[in-house]
Amino acid sequence: TKEERRALRKKKWSTDTVSITGISTNMPSDLTPEQQKIYIKQLEIEEITKRLKSNDLGIPADPTQRSPSPEPVYSSDGKRLNTREIRTKRKLEDTRHQLITQMKELNPHYMPPSDYRAPNVRVQE
Protein backbone atom coordinates (compact mmCIF):
# COMPACT_ATOMS: atom_id res chain seq x y z
CA THR A 1 0.00 0.00 0.00
CA LYS A 2 0.90 3.65 -0.23
CA GLU A 3 1.45 3.89 3.55
CA GLU A 4 3.82 0.91 3.58
CA ARG A 5 5.77 2.26 0.64
CA ARG A 6 6.10 5.66 2.31
CA ALA A 7 7.27 4.10 5.57
CA LEU A 8 10.06 2.25 3.75
CA ARG A 9 11.27 5.28 1.84
CA LYS A 10 14.50 7.02 2.69
CA LYS A 11 14.02 10.12 4.80
CA LYS A 12 14.61 13.03 2.47
CA TRP A 13 14.71 15.96 4.88
CA SER A 14 17.92 16.21 6.90
CA THR A 15 17.73 17.31 10.50
CA ASP A 16 20.92 19.36 10.49
CA THR A 17 21.49 22.64 8.71
CA VAL A 18 24.31 23.45 6.33
CA SER A 19 26.03 26.77 6.72
CA ILE A 20 28.62 27.99 4.28
CA THR A 21 30.72 31.03 5.12
CA GLY A 22 29.94 33.91 2.79
CA ILE A 23 26.95 32.34 1.02
CA SER A 24 23.55 32.65 2.64
CA THR A 25 20.99 29.92 2.01
CA ASN A 26 18.44 32.73 1.95
CA MET A 27 18.84 33.72 -1.64
CA PRO A 28 18.48 37.40 -2.56
CA SER A 29 15.14 37.76 -4.32
CA ASP A 30 16.35 40.03 -7.10
CA LEU A 31 18.51 37.56 -9.04
CA THR A 32 17.89 36.58 -12.65
CA PRO A 33 17.37 32.84 -13.38
CA GLU A 34 20.95 32.76 -14.70
CA GLN A 35 22.31 34.36 -11.51
CA GLN A 36 20.24 31.95 -9.42
CA LYS A 37 21.84 29.00 -11.21
CA ILE A 38 25.31 30.37 -10.52
CA TYR A 39 24.42 31.10 -6.89
CA ILE A 40 23.15 27.54 -6.28
CA LYS A 41 26.14 25.96 -8.01
CA GLN A 42 28.54 28.09 -6.01
CA LEU A 43 26.85 26.98 -2.80
CA GLU A 44 26.93 23.32 -3.81
CA ILE A 45 30.62 23.47 -4.77
CA GLU A 46 31.50 25.14 -1.46
CA GLU A 47 29.41 22.65 0.49
CA ILE A 48 31.15 19.65 -1.10
CA THR A 49 34.54 21.32 -0.60
CA LYS A 50 33.77 21.79 3.07
CA ARG A 51 32.69 18.16 3.42
CA LEU A 52 35.77 16.82 1.61
CA LYS A 53 38.05 18.93 3.82
CA SER A 54 36.43 17.79 7.05
CA ASN A 55 35.87 14.23 5.79
CA ASP A 56 32.13 14.63 6.47
CA LEU A 57 30.92 12.03 4.00
CA GLY A 58 27.33 11.87 5.20
CA ILE A 59 27.21 8.07 5.37
CA PRO A 60 23.98 7.19 7.22
CA ALA A 61 24.54 5.56 10.62
CA ASP A 62 21.46 3.43 9.98
CA PRO A 63 22.49 0.65 7.53
CA THR A 64 18.95 0.39 6.12
CA GLN A 65 19.32 3.94 4.83
CA ARG A 66 22.49 3.00 2.89
CA SER A 67 22.72 1.80 -0.69
CA PRO A 68 23.69 -1.85 -1.33
CA SER A 69 27.44 -2.51 -1.44
CA PRO A 70 29.14 -3.77 -4.59
CA GLU A 71 31.37 -6.86 -4.53
CA PRO A 72 34.59 -5.98 -2.70
CA VAL A 73 37.65 -5.20 -4.79
CA TYR A 74 41.12 -5.75 -3.28
CA SER A 75 44.55 -4.52 -4.24
CA SER A 76 47.43 -6.97 -4.72
CA ASP A 77 48.45 -6.48 -1.07
CA GLY A 78 44.96 -7.30 0.15
CA LYS A 79 43.68 -3.80 0.88
CA ARG A 80 40.07 -3.15 -0.02
CA LEU A 81 39.79 -0.55 -2.75
CA ASN A 82 36.07 0.10 -2.77
CA THR A 83 35.04 0.66 0.81
CA ARG A 84 31.97 2.83 1.34
CA GLU A 85 34.24 5.69 2.44
CA ILE A 86 36.32 5.49 -0.74
CA ARG A 87 33.24 5.20 -2.96
CA THR A 88 31.47 8.08 -1.25
CA LYS A 89 34.50 10.33 -1.43
CA ARG A 90 34.99 9.54 -5.09
CA LYS A 91 31.35 10.30 -5.78
CA LEU A 92 31.66 13.67 -4.04
CA GLU A 93 34.78 14.52 -6.01
CA ASP A 94 33.08 13.55 -9.26
CA THR A 95 30.01 15.61 -8.43
CA ARG A 96 32.16 18.59 -7.56
CA HIS A 97 34.10 18.21 -10.79
CA GLN A 98 30.86 18.21 -12.79
CA LEU A 99 29.60 21.27 -10.93
CA ILE A 100 32.87 23.13 -11.49
CA THR A 101 32.78 22.24 -15.19
CA GLN A 102 29.21 23.60 -15.47
CA MET A 103 30.19 26.66 -13.46
CA LYS A 104 33.06 27.48 -15.82
CA GLU A 105 30.59 27.41 -18.68
CA LEU A 106 28.24 29.80 -16.89
CA ASN A 107 31.03 32.05 -15.72
CA PRO A 108 34.34 31.92 -17.60
CA HIS A 109 36.04 33.93 -14.83
CA TYR A 110 35.14 31.36 -12.18
CA MET A 111 38.02 30.29 -9.92
CA PRO A 112 37.65 26.76 -8.50
CA PRO A 113 38.48 26.04 -4.84
CA SER A 114 42.22 25.85 -4.16
CA ASP A 115 42.16 22.14 -3.28
CA TYR A 116 40.45 21.21 -6.55
CA ARG A 117 42.37 19.24 -9.16
CA ALA A 118 40.83 18.26 -12.46
CA PRO A 119 40.63 14.45 -12.38
CA ASN A 120 43.01 12.23 -14.30
CA VAL A 121 41.41 9.61 -16.47
CA ARG A 122 40.82 6.70 -14.12
CA VAL A 123 41.73 3.10 -14.74
CA GLN A 124 38.50 1.10 -15.10
CA GLU A 125 37.59 -1.06 -12.13
Next chain:
Amino acid sequence: PGLHNVQSQATATEILCLMNMVTEEELLDDEEYEDITEDVKEECGKFGPVKSIEIPRPRAGQDASGVGKVYVEFVNLEGCNAAMNALSGRKFANRVVLTSFYDPDLYHRRVFN
Protein backbone atom coordinates in the same frame (compact mmCIF):
# COMPACT_ATOMS: atom_id res chain seq x y z
CA PRO B 1 24.15 36.02 7.66
CA GLY B 2 24.91 39.38 6.14
CA LEU B 3 23.16 41.53 3.63
CA HIS B 4 21.27 38.75 1.88
CA ASN B 5 19.05 38.18 4.88
CA VAL B 6 18.21 41.83 5.17
CA GLN B 7 17.24 41.94 1.52
CA SER B 8 14.97 38.90 1.73
CA GLN B 9 13.29 40.05 4.90
CA ALA B 10 12.41 43.37 3.33
CA THR B 11 10.14 41.60 0.87
CA ALA B 12 8.56 39.02 3.18
CA THR B 13 5.46 37.37 1.74
CA GLU B 14 3.39 34.31 2.61
CA ILE B 15 4.86 32.42 -0.36
CA LEU B 16 8.01 30.44 0.32
CA CYS B 17 10.19 29.37 -2.56
CA LEU B 18 12.39 26.34 -1.85
CA MET B 19 15.20 25.93 -4.37
CA ASN B 20 17.56 23.14 -5.35
CA MET B 21 14.92 20.69 -4.12
CA VAL B 22 14.11 18.38 -6.99
CA THR B 23 15.61 17.09 -10.22
CA GLU B 24 13.82 16.85 -13.55
CA GLU B 25 14.13 13.11 -13.36
CA GLU B 26 12.26 12.95 -10.05
CA LEU B 27 9.56 15.28 -11.35
CA LEU B 28 8.84 13.04 -14.32
CA ASP B 29 8.13 10.05 -12.06
CA ASP B 30 4.50 10.26 -10.87
CA GLU B 31 5.03 8.24 -7.71
CA GLU B 32 8.13 10.23 -6.80
CA TYR B 33 6.30 13.47 -7.51
CA GLU B 34 3.50 12.47 -5.16
CA ASP B 35 5.97 11.49 -2.44
CA ILE B 36 7.88 14.76 -2.71
CA THR B 37 4.63 16.72 -2.46
CA GLU B 38 3.75 14.78 0.71
CA ASP B 39 7.24 15.27 2.20
CA VAL B 40 7.07 19.02 1.66
CA LYS B 41 3.50 19.39 2.89
CA GLU B 42 4.26 17.41 6.02
CA GLU B 43 7.45 19.30 6.88
CA CYS B 44 6.11 22.77 6.08
CA GLY B 45 2.94 22.09 8.06
CA LYS B 46 5.07 21.91 11.21
CA PHE B 47 5.73 25.65 10.96
CA GLY B 48 2.31 26.97 10.08
CA PRO B 49 -0.85 26.13 8.18
CA VAL B 50 -0.19 25.54 4.48
CA LYS B 51 -2.74 26.77 1.95
CA SER B 52 -1.32 25.35 -1.27
CA ILE B 53 1.80 23.91 -2.87
CA GLU B 54 3.08 24.19 -6.43
CA ILE B 55 5.86 22.03 -7.81
CA PRO B 56 6.44 22.94 -11.46
CA ARG B 57 7.14 19.94 -13.66
CA PRO B 58 9.13 20.03 -16.88
CA ARG B 59 6.91 20.38 -19.93
CA ALA B 60 7.99 20.40 -23.55
CA GLY B 61 8.23 23.90 -24.99
CA GLN B 62 7.69 25.65 -21.66
CA ASP B 63 9.94 27.89 -19.67
CA ALA B 64 11.82 25.60 -17.28
CA SER B 65 13.05 28.19 -14.79
CA GLY B 66 10.62 27.00 -12.10
CA VAL B 67 11.78 23.39 -12.44
CA GLY B 68 13.72 22.29 -9.36
CA LYS B 69 11.81 24.66 -7.11
CA VAL B 70 8.95 24.11 -4.74
CA TYR B 71 6.52 26.91 -3.88
CA VAL B 72 4.55 26.81 -0.66
CA GLU B 73 1.71 29.18 0.11
CA PHE B 74 1.19 29.68 3.84
CA VAL B 75 -1.95 31.03 5.43
CA ASN B 76 0.07 33.78 7.09
CA LEU B 77 3.45 35.48 7.12
CA GLU B 78 4.41 33.99 10.50
CA GLY B 79 4.21 30.45 9.17
CA CYS B 80 6.16 31.35 6.07
CA ASN B 81 8.86 33.10 8.11
CA ALA B 82 9.17 30.21 10.55
CA ALA B 83 9.41 27.69 7.72
CA MET B 84 12.04 29.76 5.95
CA ASN B 85 14.18 29.99 9.07
CA ALA B 86 13.86 26.29 9.76
CA LEU B 87 14.27 24.91 6.24
CA SER B 88 16.91 27.22 4.78
CA GLY B 89 20.14 25.22 4.63
CA ARG B 90 18.50 21.92 5.49
CA LYS B 91 19.05 19.13 2.98
CA PHE B 92 16.41 17.45 0.91
CA ALA B 93 17.56 14.26 -0.81
CA ASN B 94 21.15 15.35 -0.12
CA ARG B 95 20.81 18.70 -1.80
CA VAL B 96 21.18 21.91 0.18
CA VAL B 97 17.88 23.75 0.17
CA LEU B 98 17.90 27.48 -0.53
CA THR B 99 14.97 29.70 0.27
CA SER B 100 13.45 33.01 -0.71
CA PHE B 101 10.11 34.73 -0.46
CA TYR B 102 8.08 34.77 -3.66
CA ASP B 103 5.75 37.34 -5.15
CA PRO B 104 2.13 36.27 -4.36
CA ASP B 105 0.87 37.89 -7.54
CA LEU B 106 3.23 35.82 -9.69
CA TYR B 107 2.36 32.72 -7.67
CA HIS B 108 -1.37 33.11 -8.18
CA ARG B 109 -0.84 33.71 -11.88
CA ARG B 110 1.21 30.52 -11.86
CA VAL B 111 4.30 32.29 -13.12
CA PHE B 112 7.29 30.49 -11.68
CA ASN B 113 10.81 31.71 -12.13
